[in-house]
Amino acid sequence: MRRDVFQGIADPTxxxxxxxxxxxxxxxxxxxxxxxVSRTAIYKHIKILIECGLVDVKQQGRERYxxxxxxxxxxxxxxxxxxxxxxxxxxxxxxxxxxxxxxxANTETKKKKNYGKQK
Amino acid sequence: MRRDVFQGIADPTxxxxxxxxxxxxxxxxxxxxxxxVSRTAIYKHIKILIECGLVDVKQQGRERYxxxxxxxxxxxxxxxxxxxxxxxxxxxxxxxxxxxxxxxANTETKKKKNYGKQK
DNA sequence: TAATTGTGCAACCTTTTGGTTTCACAAATA
DNA sequence: TATTTGTGAAACCAAAAGGTTGCACAATTA
Numbered sequence: 001m002r003r004d005v006f007q008g009i010a011d012p013t014x015x016x017x018x019x020x021x022x023x024x025x026x027x028x029x030x031x032x033x034x035x036x037v038s039r040t041a042i043y044k045h046i047k048i049l050i051e052c053g054l055v056d057v058k059q060q061g062r063e064r065y066x067x068x069x070x071x072x073x074x075x076x077x078x079x080x081x082x083x084x085x086x087x088x089x090x091x092x093x094x095x096x097x098x099x100x101x102x103x104x105a106n107t108e109t110k111k112k113k114n115y116g117k118q119k
Numbered sequence: 120m121r122r123d124v125f126q127g128i129a130d131p132t133x134x135x136x137x138x139x140x141x142x143x144x145x146x147x148x149x150x151x152x153x154x155x156v157s158r159t160a161i162y163k164h165i166k167i168l169i170e171c172g173l174v175d176v177k178q179q180g181r182e183r184y185x186x187x188x189x190x191x192x193x194x195x196x197x198x199x200x201x202x203x204x205x206x207x208x209x210x211x212x213x214x215x216x217x218x219x220x221x222x223x224a225n226t227e228t229k230k231k232k233n234y235g236k237q238k
Numbered sequence: 239t240a241a242t243t244g245t246g247c248a249a250c251c252t253t254t255t256g257g258t259t260t261c262a263c264a265a266a267t268a
Numbered sequence: 269t270a271t272t273t274g275t276g277a278a279a280c281c282a283a284a285a286g287g288t289t290g291c292a293c294a295a296t297t298a
Contacts, residue, residue: 010129011256015198022202029274041257043276048255062265062274071206073199079134080192080199083141087190130286148244160287162246167285181244181295 005072006079008052013037014045018054018068025058025067124191125198127171132156133164137173137187144177144186 009015017031032042046066049055053072058065128134136150151161165185168174172191177184 004131006131006134007129010126012123012125013256015125018202022205027274028276037256038258039275040259040277044256064275068202068205070202073202074206076195077199077203079128080196083137083187083189083192084196086141086187087193132286146244147246156286157288158245159247159289163286183245 003048003051005052005054005075008049008054009073009076011045011048013042014049017042017045017049017066018070021055021066022068022070025065027060027063027065031066122167122170124171124173124194127168127173128192128195130164130167132161133168136161136164136168136185137189140174140185141187141189144184146179146182146184150185 009018013035016035020026020031020034028043028046029039031046032039035042046055046057049066050057054069055066056069058067128137132154135154139145139150139153147162147165148158150165151158154161165174165176168185169176173188174185175188177186
């Protein structure tokens with residue numbers, strides 16, 4: 001099964017768990033008590049968070065403390081950043097494309113993109 | 120079914136679709152041809168992207184052009200930003216918690232968080 | 239007009255997701 | 269020692285995700 005950060009944060013319960021343990025490490029049951037689904041259900045969510053590297057577990061006596069490893073969020077952040085200009089300049093894809101066409105027409109540059117209909 | 124941006128970008132195929140149409144609007148089949156799964160499978164992905172507001176469709180004759188609406192990525196970006204200090208300062212949750220404890224001990228402030236074991 | 243092209247959708251399938259209840263077990267506590 | 273507490277895991281379930289094939293149909297093109 002696919003286990004990447006994007007999937008890790010896809011579920012709202014998991015984002016809530018992350019938010020809890022981001023502030024301070026918490027043991028399993030403390031996390032679970034915060035939700036109205038079963039303890040086991042929360043364990044499964046935590047397991048997924050562990051598998052995709054967003055949470056780390058430290059044993060302490062019989063308790064297991066979850067702590068957030070938020071560095072992984074950087075992957076998502078980086079992915080988004082490459083598109084930031086598309087929305088922060090208030091241009092949508094179409095406007096941006098038209099701009100590209102116009103500058104191409106003006107400077108007679110050769111094609112760089114390859115998604116076009118090539119038939 | 121849940122339809123938010125987090126879920127929209129959870130699937131790698133959908134991220135790839137988004138990347139394609141971010142650069143310029145493309146009609147359905149052009150997008151579909153780029154993948155080795157069936158056209159219908161890609162349509163379903165596009166449908167999800169539409170439902171969570173990341174893609175918009177413009178009819179043009181019998182063709183339907185998908186264009187990216189990347190503003191929605193801002194929601195994810197904002198969510199991540201609230202945790203940025205946790206990883207960019209190179210502190211993990213535990214260190215940060217210890218720091219919090221220390222400053223509390225020093226200034227005798229009252230508790231603000233409520234995730235603690237209150238039993 | 240006939241054939242092709244771009245699309246939508248229904249029906250169906252398998253795997254994953256998100257949940258449950260139940261049992262087991264070791265550590266801490268009365 | 270007996271009980272409570274924190275955890276793990278198995279067995280099971282319904283629904284959602286992600287995929288398929290096949291048909292329908294209107295717009296375009298030969």
